[in-house]
Amino acid sequence: MANWTVEELVEELKAGRVTRRQFIHTLLGAGISMPLIVSILQACAPAPATPAQPEAPKEEFQPTRRGGGGLLKLLWWQAPVILNAHLSTGTKDFDGSRIFTEPLAAYDPDGEVFPILAAEVPSVEKGTLDREGRWVIWRLKKGVVWHDGQPFTADDVVFTWEYVMDPATAATTRGNYTNIKVVEKIDDYTVKITFEEPTPVWHAPFVGGNGHIFPKHLIAPYKGQNARNSPYNLKPVGTGPYKLVEFRPGDIIIAEINDKYHVPNRPFFDRLELKGGGDATSAARAVLQTGEYDFAWNMQVEWDVLASLEKMGIGRVINYPGASTEHIQLNYTDPWTEVDGERSSIKTRHPFFSDPQVRKAFSYAINRKLIVDELYGAGGQVGIYMVFNPKKYVPEGGKWEFNLEKAARMLDEAGWRRGPDGIRQKDGKRMKVLFQTSVNPVRQKTQAIIKKDLESIGVEVELKAVVSDVFFSSDPGNPDTYPHFYADMQMYNTGPGSPDPQAFMEKWTSWQVAQKANNWSGRNIERYQNPEYDRLWNQARTEMDPVKRAELIKRMNQMVIDDVVVIPIVNRNGQAAAKNNLRGMDLTTWDSNLWKLAYWYRTG
Known part of the structure; x- marks a missing residue:
């Protein structure tokens, strides 16, 4: 609904x-x-007790045996470079990992919790969920085995929590687990999670893209400081529908059917190839025009190009409700000054973005509607807030304004005056920005629109486009990744990974600042620090009244706009391309495109 x-x-x-x-x-x-x-x-009127557990979705296709579907060819124009979800920073890496490793449960298109490695969804009625949100009990599927044949048990769940919570591991998913006091093994197929305090989002740990379970018997030696050295980061052993055959980081994943998969008669395909690289437009053509591939992810392609390709009748564009935002981040620190071997250090301040007046001026200079109308069409709407779905977390009456005259006036008032060459200066410092994003035709056209308007108000703009595989890499030694943020402005797409935005909103807390000390695994890329924001986030984490809690999240949603930490451009819909005979994907904005990979099939 x-x-x-x-x-x-x-x-x-x-x-x-x-x-x-x-x-x-x-x-x-x-x-x-x-x-x-x-x-x-x-x-309400009395009603008979019914288990609070989602039923398996009805399928058109009910297979009578596993396999027989041949080769499934997938195209991700940003290539995975690591297959460990807990060390990943890019969607591409979470997606690549999802082929092999699985969470206890996932979020379906309606935002409902759907069991995968869990036997059922916890509920108060079953006695597996505390009414006050202080603990939850997960009952695990029996008979599940890892790809090497060893049994999946509660020990693996407990270990995964220990792995993620070890600070030396520097897990990017740690924020989903910080409110846990202990994870206990009740028996081989039952675990109890006890929270530090009342927790409304009891399903944040072990669910969705942040919930992948690891095999203790293989990964235990690689917990903590040794996590980045694990061979299983590139050769995962999981419980998923496919087993790894070959992985060439930045290029291709080749996998074969898991003949011991825990869902009867699944998966349908015998072999899988996920090819990485290229660009979104060529990926769209490879599915919709040539039919060389079955499915392509993230169709960030100009809307008129997609429409013309779809008319060829080979494939279709799949649009589904989105929750992610194409946005500009403003660096609160100085990317050009090195402190203790680190640029964009929290020990520095940006030479002009540290002034809120300047940040607001830049916000007025971004023509969001032009970008949406010319480049996205039905693929998105003008962005006002970072969290726009579900609607209950969106502040009422949100507005945006494109006004170059006001932007120029605000820069004048902030003391940044035009020099002889038209570029603004203050105290001998020129207002020049390096504006970076990943290589993508839509993003480069967006950059060009923004550059033109910024230059019109006296800002010198240098554009930089980084190859997607590099920009979204999880490599802490790579200075061109977006978490390093060695630029003044940058642009990409992000959003909540579940229907509840609590974990997503943690990205702007002070303890999530990306920095050398945490291998740039922190999710606060802008280096924003506001004690009031931290207080609101902590209060929302334990607020059990949903109305009060929604109001707290609305305030945080508004705060990052008022403080111009980010400038939302496009609230994007989900878009993918699939051949007309590919079915069963059931795409959801709350999880990986591959969350239901075991159920994909081909007709005809």
């Missing part, structure tokens, strides 16, 4: 137009805590 209120949903329940199960699923998927859902149900 879209655009509903709790009151409207209650009326639907009372009228019998939704079942009690659907009622519970919808509210859980929207991030409302189970204790409050129970209270709401108690206030």
Whole structure:
């Protein structure tokens, strides 16, 4: 259901137009805590107890045996370079990992928790979820084996938590686990997670892209400082539907069917190739024009090009609701001064972006509507906030403005005056920015639009385009990655990885600053530090009242705009390309495109 209120949903329940199960699923998927859902149900007419567990989605295709589908060819125009989700910073690496390693559960297109390695979804009714959000019990699937034949057990879940939480591991997913007090093995197929305090988002750990479970018997020697040296970062052994045959980082993944996969008669395809590299337009053509590939990810291609390719009748563009935002980040630190072997150090301040007046002027100089209309079309809407889905976390009455005259006036008032050559100066410092992003035709055209407008108000702009495989690399030794942020401005796409944005919003807390000390694994790329933001985030983390909690998240959502930490440009829809005979993908904005890979099939 879209655009509903709790009151409207209650009326639907009372009228019998939704079942009690659907009622519970919808509210859980929207991030409302189970204790409050129970209270709401108690206030309604009595209804028979129904397990709060999503049913398996109905499939057109019900196979009677595993395999037989031949080769599945996938095209990711940003190539994976590592296959360890807990050390990844780019979507491409999370996606590549998902072929092999799996979480306890995933988020389906409706935002509902869908069990994968878990036998069921925890619930108050089953006695596996605390009403106050202090603990949750996961019951695990029995009979699951790792690709090397060893059994998957509770020991692996406990170990994964220990691996992620070891500070020396420098896991990029650590923020989803910090509120856990302990993960206990109850028996071989049951684990109990006890939280430090009441936790409304009990499903943040071990679910979705941040929840991949690792085999203790193989990874244990590589926990902590040795994590980056693990051979399994490039040769994963998981429980997924396919087993690794070959991985050439930055190029290709080749995998074969897992004949012991834990879902009967799945997967359909015998072999898989995920080819990386190139660009979004060539990827679209490889599916929609030539049919060389079955599926291509992230169609950040001009909308008129996609429309013309789709008319050829070979493939289709899949549009689905999105939650990610193409945005500009402003560096709060100085990328041109080195301190202790590190640029963009939190010990420095940016020569002009440290002034909020300057940041606001830059915000007024970005023509978001022109970018959307010319380059994205139906692929997105003008961005106002970083979190725009679900709607309950979006502040009311949000506005944006494109006004070059106001931008120029604000720079004048901030003391940045035009010099003889038209470029603004102050105290002998020229207003020059290095504006970087990844190589992509849409992004380069976006850069050109922004450069033209900034130059018109007296800003010198140098553009830089970094190969995607490098820009989104997880390599701490690579200075051109976006977490290093050795530029004044940069642009890419990001958004929440679950229907609840709590973990996503942590990216602007002071303890998440990306820096040399954490191998640039911190997610606060802009180096923004605001004690009030930190306080709001901590308060939201334990607030069990969903209305109060939504208000706290709205305030954080507004704060990063008011402080001009980021400039949202496009709130993007999800887009992929698939051949007409490829089915079963069930794409969701809350998880990897490959979250349901075991269920993909080909018709005809």
